[in-house]
Amino acid sequence: MHDLLIQKLLDFTHLLSEDIDLIKVACTVKPKLVPARTTILRQGDMLNAVPFILSGWICASKHLKDGRWQVLSFFVKGDLCDCGLPTLREMDHSLRTLSDSLILELPNEALDEMITKSPRLRAAFTRSSLVQSVIAREWVLSLGQLNAKERCAHLICELFWRLRAANAIKGNSFEFPLTQEEVGATIGISTVHTNRILQSLRDENLIEQKGRRLTIKDQFGLEELAMFNPSFLHLNPLVMPPPTLARPVAHIG
């Protein structure tokens, strides 16, 4: 149960055994199994614990009064929904499960203790939160400059790399529980247009969808289309998979 958090934080920094102990203490909470399509936190809620995703998919979204809404971020296995950690007063967006999810709710006090007692844990949490905001900035770039097809490809690439780093893919395929409406609300296009875009990606043999699974058939083509460069995800080089065949990088001794 605490293994996943340890592994996650190890991606960001080196830990001592005392840090591991602190993590174990913090992780004595009982994980919650939340069914798919359940709102776990609403805009305006006070939060006294930070959800840590053991498995499943969660999305953060913000709603306008006229009904329009936008997905702000996704959280998958190994992610902290650090909606401002225990710092800002209240949730400015909602959190909702997209698939059945196992969630560990880390109480603010437990986080505070880890952060206060260990500079290494503090650095790790800071970096984790920083990576989330770098991803948000990448979404700004995508939404602002890419067209619908490129944005869609970009989203799929990002999720693919993140899930791969979280060890949550099989071959080139992964669970993809989003409806087309949700994909649209993520890349800022209508549901109908999302349908056509996904269709074109399938037609061009870039991806394949079967039920709630998505397979990347042509990773290089997809990344080329999206002008995707995974470096912004700041994945641990050790868990980074070998590069695509078609895109060689410097030899690793």
Added chain:
Amino acid sequence: MHDLLIQKLLDFTHLLSEDIDLIKVACTVKPKLVPARTTILRQGDMLNAVPFILSGWICASKHLKDGRWQVLSFFVKGDLCDCGLPTLREMDHSLRTLSDSLILELPNEALDEMITKSPRLRAAFTRSSLVQSVIAREWVLSLGQLNAKERCAHLICELFWRLRAANAIKGNSFEFPLTQEEVGATIGISTVHTNRILQSLRDENLIEQKGRRLTIKDQFGLEELAMFNPSFLHLNPLVMPPPTLARPVAHIG
């Protein structure tokens, strides 16, 4: 020189006199005067200091290989360009002045010292960085769901409130050094369309532009159009100006 940083951090938390001393020590660096339209950090640069803006405008931008580029954020008087603080390896975007700017470069070590020695300063810096990422998420919402005119209005509202909190406006007008190309690169539309959108905002008497200054003629109308709610900026309630006449809030003792 250090006054501005102290004032900024006071917006986020309470400080003790020892904290003030730490800030004064960190601020012994000599500020740099950088002319307008100068790139101060490039994508890929290592950063060993965090720019703190004493006056002027800076923008962060990311460039695609095909020439398209997107503004990721603006930094104005009193802002820290906390491009990941001293945590992530290198700049994933560029930093450029939009007007003549006075910049204090806080060395990583000075920041480290403040953060390590004072939990209050640490909290303040964390919150400051958090607010930046909340703004990025708001841009995701704006880019994803609002149309060009709404986005433009939203941007103007955000800048207006931030500059007002930084005490950098006169009446309802402020320095607005952006070219239309830069506005377009911020809200994700072409230069030509930006021109037409700004024109329509002027025609409807929402804003006025004279030289490099912008005046808000109808704050309520502009905020209504953009569905703008300043709460996401997490401005210090004490420095929040009185609410718009047309939008009454609960009586304040």
Added chain:
DNA sequence: CGGTCCCTTGACAGCCGTCAACTACCGTGG
């Protein structure tokens, strides 16, 4: 005076949203 940068305008095309209808799939209940 010429050059450059920025703003402005018109014409036209294409991406994308909206509306509406239809299909496929799944679980439920009779």
Added chain:
DNA sequence: CCACGGTAGTTGACGGCTGTCAAGGGACCG
């Protein structure tokens, strides 16, 4: 077993928002 309803995906027609191209105008500067 089938009828039924709900959700998600699909398709076509049409229109509007926005991009592109091209040209011209104004301000500033060397």
